[in-house]
Amino acid sequence: MGELVTDRRRLWSLGPAPRNEQAGPEVLAHVLSELARELHHVDDPDDVLREAVDAAMDLVPGTRAGSVTEVADSHRVVHKAESGELPAQVDALMSEVGEGPCLDALRHRRIVRVEDMRRETRWPRFAPRAAELGALSMLAFPLFVKDDSLCALNLYAHEAGAFTDESEHVGRLLAAQAAVAYSGAQRAENLLAALETRDLIGQAVGLLMERYSITAGRSFETLVRFSRQTNRKLRDVAAELVRNAEAGAHR
Structure with missing residues (x-):
């Protein structure tokens, strides 16, 4: 500059x-x-x-x-x-x-x-x-x-x-x-934020699939339902799930 x-x-x-x-x-x-x-x-x-x-x-x-x-x-x-x-x-x-x-x-x-x-x-x-x-x-x-x-x-x-x-x-x-x-x-x-959001949601879906042995579709529906129930953005719900999983892996 x-x-x-x-x-x-x-x-x-x-x-x-x-x-x-x-x-x-x-x-x-x-x-x-x-x-x-x-x-x-x-x-x-x-x-x-x-x-x-x-x-x-x-x-x-x-x-x-x-x-x-x-x-x-x-x-x-x-x-x-x-x-x-x-x-x-x-x-x-x-x-x-x-x-x-x-x-x-x-x-x-x-x-x-x-x-x-x-x-x-x-x-x-x-x-x-x-x-x-x-x-x-x-x-x-x-x-x-x-x-x-x-x-x-x-x-x-x-x-x-x-x-x-x-x-x-x-x-x-x-x-x-x-x-x-x-x-x-x-x-x-905005495009970068959208890509980051997509990656976060993808990671969260993968975690739910592994943890509960459910399909990708069921995992995504679970994220959406929890987002609506807690009145939080889907991205924030996914980010919290990923953070908690990472924190548990380091214990």
Whole structure:
């Protein structure tokens, strides 16, 4: 991860790009293509999001802080990645009052831009307190693949008018790449979990077959019945059976 950040900063100089500094399209295309390759090789979905925040701080003009959040229970904001104290405070505020740029970005699946939080009227409960925290400018990008909303990439600046059309353009490209990489990492993680679950259940079925001299079908039915009776997931029941068998073998 550190090598990727270093490579980007070698192209863009140290720190975020100044607001009036625009990179040529060839440089931007090169950096974003390299970022896409790096994200493709990140296995942990949360690491993908942390990479996206780091990249946004380096590449999106005006950005001074960033976070990735998802929405639970229609309005509660859940942190997935953040760059520091300001994003954590502002995202917590959005969760508390149930309104703000991040929530609108996900609900309406569009980019939300705030020029000056002190003059913002769209979120009367959120905007004044966000301005007091020091987030005078914000950009929120929905991260989604096709119709599946995933998270929102939120960018912050301490000064008003920090984000430009160039900021939106770069951020949109970055958000699209991050969404695809995050979705892919989630699918891979879910597949791995499914394979592990299958192996655990297979081990548990084998143990029951050996212990009670019953068929594989009867063993599986026994696991399912016990899972329902105890209101526990089948995977947890199988895992406990395997752990107990292993513990008994070591006595």
